Amino acid sequence: MAKPSKHKSKSNLLENLLPTKEVIIACGPGGVGKTTSAAATALTIALNFDKSVLVLTIDPAKRLANALGLNGIGNKEIEISDETFKESKLKPKGKLSVAMLDTKESWDALIRRHAKDQATVDHILSNPLYKNITSKFVQSHEYIAMERLYDLHSSKDYDIIVVDTPPTRNALDFLDAPDKMADFFSSRLLKWLIAPYKSKLISLASKPFYQIADKVLGNQFLQDIAEFFIAFQSMYDGFVQRAESVKKLLSDTRTSFLVVSTLEQVPALEARFFVDELQKRSLNLDAVILNKVLPEHFRSKYETEIARNIQEQAKILSETLSKSSQNNSYGAETYEKVFLEIASSFLNFQKVAQQEAALESEFADLVSISTKVPFHSEPINDLNALEELGKQIWMQN
Ligand SMILES: Nc1ncnc2c1ncn2[C@@H]1O[C@H](COP(=O)(O)OP(=O)(O)OP(=O)(O)O)[C@@H](O)[C@H]1O
Ligand SMILES: [Mg+2]
Incomplete structure (x- = not known):
């Protein structure tokens, strides 16, 4: 064809x-x-x-x-x-x-x-x-x-x-x-x-x-x-x-x-x-x-860097945020858990997005027109x- x-x-x-x-x-x-x-x-x-x-x-x-x-x-x-x-x-x-x-x-x-x-x-x-x-x-x-x-x-x-x-x-x-x-x-x-x-x-x-x-x-x-x-x-x-x-x-x-x-x-x-x-x-x-x-942003390397940064700096970020928060009832540890969870969940989605990208390029080799729908x-x-x-x-x- x-x-x-x-x-x-x-x-x-x-x-x-x-x-x-x-x-x-x-x-x-x-x-x-x-x-x-x-x-x-x-x-x-x-x-x-x-x-x-x-x-x-x-x-x-x-x-x-x-x-x-x-x-x-x-x-x-x-x-x-x-x-x-x-x-x-x-x-x-x-x-x-x-x-x-x-x-x-x-x-x-x-x-x-x-x-x-x-x-x-x-x-x-x-x-x-x-x-x-x-x-x-x-x-x-x-x-x-x-x-x-x-x-x-x-x-x-x-x-x-x-x-x-x-x-x-x-x-x-x-x-x-x-x-x-x-x-x-x-x-x-x-x-x-x-x-x-x-x-x-x-x-x-x-x-x-x-x-x-x-x-x-x-x-x-x-x-x-x-x-x-x-x-x-x-x-x-x-x-x-x-x-x-x-x-x-x-x-x-x-x-x-x-x-x-x-x-x-x-x-x-x-x-x-x-x-x-x-x-x-x-x-x-x-x-x-x-x-x-x-979504496309899961494939971007900048977002990966940000997610990794959040993961690595979760402790520091949590302490800063917990200190600056009006509501001091949440301790830094709670913030840290949430940060880590968000970052790792983002990185997991990214893994899936990378697999999707690989499969997408296989399709691109097979057919002339492929159209992506979110x-x-x-x-x-x-x-x-x-x-x-x-x-x-x-x-x-
Ligand atoms: N881009 C999308 N985002 C989210 N949900 C979607 C999207 N496209 C379809 N769906 C949902 O996925 C489900 C399955 O879609 P649909 O019935 O069109 O699939 P199908 O291929 O016809 O399934 P079947 O093989 O059973 O006939 C439906 O609930 C539909 O609303
Ligand atoms: Mg159907």
């Missing part, structure tokens, strides 16, 4: 990157701020450009969901009203809508789309195993998130869709999900499961298994499974085509990936894996967002806090 100029400022990034994209996908390890960064990015676009933006969130924290006007789960997109913006004293140039991914609802819509007739739809949706299986399906969640994205993008209702991704154990499940789903449909396991029911003949070899399974699980159960998968397999072609389209959309130049991470060892390692994989697949990794970073001491759960975060990600150098 070509490295753009290091001189690229964030305002250029804001102008040149965000409004030129149609899909922006925030991915990264669990708990690092993907949902918050996705929401802040979508808000930044709506505030600065005359674009219609949708942020597709996954399981946002309750208070953030409320702030975005999402009350409970539902696939329906909700546009943030002018009044809500006014209450936060914000004047967007564009429009911002929000939606939350509802796996079950999305699966139902998918079945309706691909099934060859209404009878098949009814058959699948009323199958007692359907709900259970779709929630536990191989990568069901990741797959459906990409499906929903494809659907929303095809609707052309939005200029830009910012996508939050689920916290996956295997970092890139969602990229492989369309392929894996297509594989599943043609898998031997599936064929083996349904073959006897399809032909209504149980082969000699499989007979003992089915006899035992019948006894243990009940005939109805096996019948349900087989019928379910037979109906499901009739949708094979639709699924495979669709999986291809989703893959194309993900690798389109109008799609941008952002890797979000903190600068802690474990998430940073996982994020590097993301970066590698995205680059290997030639997907457009446009920026790495380094979130919850300690840790917020206040919770990020209203539009103003999101606006501030958006500025830190995209505008402040």
Whole structure:
């Protein structure tokens, strides 16, 4: 991947990157701020450009969901009203809508789309195993998130869709999900499961298994499974085509990936894996967002000297302060304890900040654009806090 100029400022990034994209996908390890960064990015676009933006969130924290006007789960997109913006004293140039991914609802819509007739739809949706299986399906969640994205993008209702991704154990499940789903449909396991029911003949070899399974699980159960998968397999072609389209959309130049991470060892390692994989697949990794970073002053050598001075001179400082204090009830020893504690806590933070700096420079070698966002001491759960975060990600150098 070509490295753009290091001189690229964030305002250029804001102008040149965000409004030129149609899909922006925030991915990264669990708990690092993907949902918050996705929401802040979508808000930044709506505030600065005359674009219609949708942020597709996954399981946002309750208070953030409320702030975005999402009350409970539902696939329906909700546009943030002018009044809500006014209450936060914000004047967007564009429009911002929000939606939350509802796996079950999305699966139902998918079945309706691909099934060859209404009878098949009814058959699948009323199958007692359907709900259970779709929630536990191989990568069901990741797959459906990409499906929903494809659907929303095809609707052309939005200029830009910012996508939050689920916290996956295997970092890139969602990229492989369309392929894996297509594989599943043609898998031997599936064929083996349904073959006897399809032909209504149980082969000699499989007979003992089915006899035992019948006894243990009940005939109805096996019948349900087989019928379910037979109906499901009739949708094979639709699924495979669709999986291809989703893959194309993900690798389109109008799609941008952002890797979000903190600068802690474990998430940073996982994020590097993301970066590698995205680059290997030639997907457009446009920026790495380094979130919850300690303030810059922890990296300064002057502050280190001061903290060390405080540590070394704690005794003298304490005596002076205790003497000059109006309130003589605190002895010099108490002052000294506090000084030592403050200095060593500062130096500990500095150690962490140095580790962060080292990890940051590793990222700088890997990607052309990384953007640092400080840790917020206040919770990020209203539009103003999101606006501030958006500025830190995209505008402040
Ligand atoms: N810069 C920041 N400073 C302080 N807190 C932050 C910052 N960014 C995000 N948070 C907080 O961190 C928590 C996790 O953020 P968020 O839900 O966006 O992470 P996530 O990556 O989507 O998590 P998950 O992988 O579980 O979906 C939230 O409480 C959020 O408010
Ligand atoms: Mg999240």
